[in-house]
Amino acid sequence: MKRNGEPEIRVGFYVCHCGHNIANTVDCAAVARYAATLPGVALARDYKYMCSDPGQELLRQDIQEHRLNRIIVASCSPLLHEHTFREATRKGGLNPFFFHMVNIREHAAWVHTDRREATAKAQALVHAAVRRVAHHQALQTKRAPIHPAVLVVGGGIAGIHAALTLADAGKQVFLVEREPSLGGHMARFDKTFPTLDCAACILTPKMSRVGSHPHITLWTYAEVAKVEGYVGNYEVTVRHKPRYVDASRCVGCQDCIKACIYKEPKFPDTFNAGLSKRKPVYLPFPQATPQVVVIDPETCIQVKTGKCKQTCLEACVDRRAIDFTQRETLERVTVGAIIVATGFKTFDASRAPAYGYGVYPNVYTALEVERLVNASGPTGGAIVLRDGRQPERVGIIHCVGSRDEKTNRWCSRVCCMYALKLAHLIKERTGAEVFNFYIDLRTPGKGYDEFYGQLLEEGVQFIRGRVGEVTDWAFMPEEEGHLVIRVEDTLAGYVRRIPVDMVVLAVGLEPQADAQAVRRLFNMSCGGEGFFLERHPKLAPVNTFTEGVFLAGCCQGPKDIPDTVAQAGAAAAEALVLLDRGYLEQEPNTAFVLEDCSGCKSCLPLCPYRAITIAPETERAVINEALCKGCGTCVASCPSGSIGQNLFTDQELFSEIEGLLAPAAAT
Amino acid sequence: MTTFAYYPGCSLKGTGRAYEESLLPVLAALGIKLEELADWNCCGATAYMAVDEVKACVMASRNLALAEQLGHRELVTPCSACYLVLNKTKQYLGESRAVAQVVQRALGLVGLSYQGNVPVRHPLDLLVNVVGLPAIKERVRDPLTGLKVVPYYGCQLVRPYATFDDQDRPTSMDRLLGVLGATVVPYPLKTRCCGGSLTGTLPEPGLHCAYILLKEAVKRGAEVIATVCPLCQFNLDAYHHKIAAKWGPVRVPTVYFTQLMGLAFGLPARQLGLHRGLVPFAFEAGARRPEREVVPPDRPPPATPACRAGGPLAS
Amino acid sequence: MIEIKRTIKYETDRVKGFGREVMSVPGCEQLEQCIQCGTCSGVCPLSIYMDHSPRQVMALTRSDFKREVLSSVTIWLCASCYACAAECPRHIRITDIMYELKQRAIQEGVYPRRFPIPVLAREFTRMAQHWGRITESLLVLRLLWRTNWLEAFGMWRLGLGLWRTGRFSLRHESIRQRADLTRMMASVDDVVIGALPPPAANHRRGAR
Known part of the structure; x- marks a missing residue:
């Protein structure tokens, strides 16, 4: 085979046995013999393991000895060894894109049982490759520089840990948190399972390190508004919400809170799950980072009406930290990578009406009880009911909102363990009789099942059964005035009515309410349940389908603190890999716009990577090679056929099809 | 005047005739006419499902076919069991092609057919979501000021086919009674079973269901229970002497919500079938002080009626 | 005197295919999905009287324990309030499965003689099919006649009250x-x- 003005095409063809994987179903020798008959093929071999060192060496030598200028290997998936053979081709002195791979393992050997038919299919695939490879051009990979800074979104334990890891490695980190303080859900917990170490004691030091780290820029009460650019060069716009307090001047003395026109706290304290009250000007919690007060625009009279006496301002007259003229501001930063650690929200218990949350005052969610048992919580750590009584009997209901087709289908993973922890704390502090109602107890973790054993020893009761209903009406005299839990004790085989004073609902974890908006912001995907989707559940658990955007913590799926920290570390490591390499090697299989583009813009909304723009001077489409992933959508959709793609030119594709059909046409 | 097809069901011609007697004038007062299906037959109720589901479907489908023949857009049925059975039949016919074929063949034998295009609705749904609460409020002449009513929905209206309200915590009747001026007593048992037909077959468990409902209504200070279903009304009204003999007196009248509407509209009590209750109920509009205190549910219950030991768990 | 009974179940106690057969009936398919959580029993207002809880009936059905299920009082105590079906986390139509089991129990005749619930079902269907409508007072009289007519004397007060109020x-x-x-x-x-x-001749779904 010879093409005008170009040297003669000399294809080297190799078919790999892959041990028995391919050879058992495909007659490899027959495939090699068939290939040898095809035009342009100078050499055809079959070999046991092409990916082995001798196999690669064979390829390299053949290129030189037989003056080969195209290479085809028929073996496994390109995902596995395309890179290996391209390297071998390069070492033999050829441009690596003169190599082409045919997958006859997954596409023929593994999916067929008939040896004759599998061999015929492999031969057709090989024919297609031989036709195609003749049109291959020499291509160069491109390198793009990577900006050595990282944006971390979310200041819970995942974001904190990722930010510290990166900053300790010397990278510039921007940490954005939408609440007024760092800490996330973990800051609201009392103890952590199964070791029962105090959440604040282990979290607060990390929070203050973030606050004072020279490489971390901490933006609380701020949100990401816009993300542009591409891996290595993300342009991020951050929106700072007005907190009506100058963070650089406030020292957290809280004189303004004392001076507020509201003498008594009046509004529900969200940090305490509404179990206590706060004033319009408040510090979220004692260990808040930064130690800066914030003014709630929903309740502050001055912000709402401008008609307050502003006693807070008077109290802060020395520092002049309070500033009612503050307005929302925008700020832009450039980063090379982004770690999304936006966390979760707990299931709204009123969506499970059978359990009476919001109807009976003594039905609590687990998060509320976390605040009740917390020493800095609304009751100073005393576990008491809303009327001040100490409960004598407490029922903890597991799987609220989880494992239920009506609400959330998934297991939330942490509820069993936190329910055990709360059971222990309640038992320890009140001596109450504590019942756990569970479907299955899931305690797979280091020291977790041992903790369950400890609770059994402490005399906490475990009843296997999903609670049917919580009611306040009585069957029996001893039930009057109590909440009654109705459940089947499925191990004993009895339906039981159990009167209790307090019901704790172990609510599950679900995606943040704005997960879809965040997903679009960072161009990620979501699974069916709404958590952000990792690129591969096993092999790329912190990557997303967008290059340079990584996941950490519960925004990817429910997980406990140890797993969250491990994942945050992994995400930081993946970001470091990018940043430390300093550049990005890009596949040359990108699309390009030909001369005759009419500027119709129909390709713009179709590009999943937002790689296409219209150049203002020419009014033609321009494809950003750094963003293009070579998916081919624009190529196929261009009405005037004005977009081409490297490695997928019309010539290459049509000859591939012709080659594939050639054996059938011959018979 | 809007007209709907009307399927009364057997109870409304028998023990539940007060329901029909109050329903028709109340709807008429709101500009709605019900046209009774000519020669409708029993829906089959829950009993037929226990014997033969296919036959039950055939039986019920004749009514659906008759309703389609009548040409009105929607079919109204006040009995909860009929409401459930007719909707269930529609669901079966939609889900199972085999059942649908059998039913169509049977209907064909008598010159009928089923298209599946007439929705089955309950008067409560109709009143709250078609007529609307503002229109009802406008029609009120003698508000039920101060009357403490327990809204009791029972099971089969809200489960499993109603789409107009919540399966566990419905509020339609609560809101409706509120518009009539009544004081609605919070009642967490509002969708708990009344005992159904078990009151007649297995009195111990059946009547105990009714007893709990009555006891808790009295405990919460109710003066009357409002119901949407003839069987619920029967179970809560007719067995008082038996329940009293077993567990102690829990005397509170049970009426149809349409009877309360009629009273609030100023229609005469006799015309509303209010004389048919075994536990008599009388209400004189205007004779009340407005806004009386309601016992909140979490306060300790009043001394009477005592929840007596010897319930089913002790026995 | 303590009665000693065999409580273990052998494989021969199962009627293979029974569970599959029930689950093949339209509306009963979801039984496959049961996770044995007991919610059905926990919401059932009648479960306090049952010999097998609704959850156990689901498990026994799925495991082919036909005799145990069909002779259980549970299926008759179901008052069709649909609380279980509404709360089931696996969307199992438990009430419909109870109907299916009642039908099979009636077909096989495995319930105590003069047991009022199946008698009522039978009398109801007969009356409905013959007259096209139900006359409740007559239905109750027939039920009493077929089960325990002495009970009728205990009902005089109720009857009188209903008579008086028309x-x-x-x-x-x-x-x-x-x-x-x-x-x-x-x-x-x-x-x-x-x-x-x-699988067998008696599978016919007729009423007799």
């Missing part, structure tokens, strides 16, 4: 086109609906 009637309610209804019902006498072919 809610008691001895005249049969009836439809005009009774022949139509009879033809329709007769046309489905031999119809079998189910995804699986009937």
Whole structure:
């Protein structure tokens, strides 16, 4: 085979046995013999393991000895060894894109049982490759520089840990948190399972390190508004919400809170799950980072009406930290990578009406009880009911909102363990009789099942059964005035009515309410349940389908603190890999716009990577090679056929099809 | 005047005739006419499902076919069991092609057919979501000021086919009674079973269901229970002497919500079938002080009626 | 005296295919998904009287323990309030499965003689099919006659009350086109609906 003005095409063809994987179903020798008959093929071999060192060496030598200028290997998936053979081709002195791979393992050997038919299919695939490879051009990979800074979104334990890891490695980190303080859900917990170490004691030091780290820029009460650019060069716009307090001047003395026109706290304290009250000007919690007060625009009279006496301002007259003229501001930063650690929200218990949350005052969610048992919580750590009584009997209901087709289908993973922890704390502090109602107890973790054993020893009761209903009406005299839990004790085989004073609902974890908006912001995907989707559940658990955007913590799926920290570390490591390499090697299989583009813009909304723009001077489409992933959508959709793609030119594709059909046409 | 097809069901011609007697004038007062299906037959109720589901479907489908023949857009049925059975039949016919074929063949034998295009609705749904609460409020002449009513929905209206309200915590009747001026007593048992037909077959468990409902209504200070279903009304009204003999007196009248509407509209009590209750109920509009205190549910219950030991768990 | 009974179950106690057969009936398919959590028993207002809880009935059905299920009082105590089906985290239509089991129990005749619930079901269907409508007072009288007629004397007060308030009637309610209804019902006498072919002759879904 010879093409005008170009040297003669000399294809080297190799078919790999892959041990028995391919050879058992495909007659490899027959495939090699068939290939040898095809035009342009100078050499055809079959070999046991092409990916082995001798196999690669064979390829390299053949290129030189037989003056080969195209290479085809028929073996496994390109995902596995395309890179290996391209390297071998390069070492033999050829441009690596003169190599082409045919997958006859997954596409023929593994999916067929008939040896004759599998061999015929492999031969057709090989024919297609031989036709195609003749049109291959020499291509160069491109390198793009990577900006050595990282944006971390979310200041819970995942974001904190990722930010510290990166900053300790010397990278510039921007940490954005939408609440007024760092800490996330973990800051609201009392103890952590199964070791029962105090959440604040282990979290607060990390929070203050973030606050004072020279490489971390901490933006609380701020949100990401816009993300542009591409891996290595993300342009991020951050929106700072007005907190009506100058963070650089406030020292957290809280004189303004004392001076507020509201003498008594009046509004529900969200940090305490509404179990206590706060004033319009408040510090979220004692260990808040930064130690800066914030003014709630929903309740502050001055912000709402401008008609307050502003006693807070008077109290802060020395520092002049309070500033009612503050307005929302925008700020832009450039980063090379982004770690999304936006966390979760707990299931709204009123969506499970059978359990009476919001109807009976003594039905609590687990998060509320976390605040009740917390020493800095609304009751100073005393576990008491809303009327001040100490409960004598407490029922903890597991799987609220989880494992239920009506609400959330998934297991939330942490509820069993936190329910055990709360059971222990309640038992320890009140001596109450504590019942756990569970479907299955899931305690797979280091020291977790041992903790369950400890609770059994402490005399906490475990009843296997999903609670049917919580009611306040009585069957029996001893039930009057109590909440009654109705459940089947499925191990004993009895339906039981159990009167209790307090019901704790172990609510599950679900995606943040704005997960879809965040997903679009960072161009990620979501699974069916709404958590952000990792690129591969096993092999790329912190990557997303967008290059340079990584996941950490519960925004990817429910997980406990140890797993969250491990994942945050992994995400930081993946970001470091990018940043430390300093550049990005890009596949040359990108699309390009030909001369005759009419500027119709129909390709713009179709590009999943937002790689296409219209150049203002020419009014033609321009494809950003750094963003293009070579998916081919624009190529196929261009009405005037004005977009081409490297490695997928019309010539290459049509000859591939012709080659594939050639054996059938011959018979 | 809007007209709907009307399927009364057997109870409304028998023990539940007060329901029909109050329903028709109340709807008429709101500009709605019900046209009774000519020669409708029993829906089959829950009993037929226990014997033969296919036959039950055939039986019920004749009514659906008759309703389609009548040409009105929607079919109204006040009995909860009929409401459930007719909707269930529609669901079966939609889900199972085999059942649908059998039913169509049977209907064909008598010159009928089923298209599946007439929705089955309950008067409560109709009143709250078609007529609307503002229109009802406008029609009120003698508000039920101060009357403490327990809204009791029972099971089969809200489960499993109603789409107009919540399966566990419905509020339609609560809101409706509120518009009539009544004081609605919070009642967490509002969708708990009344005992159904078990009151007649297995009195111990059946009547105990009714007893709990009555006891808790009295405990919460109710003066009357409002119901949407003839069987619920029967179970809560007719067995008082038996329940009293077993567990102690829990005397509170049970009426149809349409009877309360009629009273609030100023229609005469006799015309509303209010004389048919075994536990008599009388209400004189205007004779009340407005806004009386309601016992909140979490306060300790009043001394009477005592929840007596010897319930089913002790026995 | 303590009665000693065998409580262990052998494989021969199972009627293989029973569970599959029930699960092949339209509406009962979801039983496969049961996770044995016990929610059904926990919400069932009648479960306090049952020999097997609704959850156990689900498990026994799925495991082919046909005799145990069909002779259980549970299926008769179901008052069709649908609380279980509404709360089930796996969308299992438990009430419909109870109906299916009741049907099979009636077909096989495995319930105590004069047990009122199946008798009521039978009398109800007979009256409905014959007259086209139900006359409640007459139905109750027939039920008492077939089960425990002595009970009728205990009902005098109720009967009198209903009579006084005009809610008691001895005249049969009836439809005009009774022949139509009879033809329709007769046309489905031999119809079998189910995804699986009937394994035995008695699988026929007729009422007799």
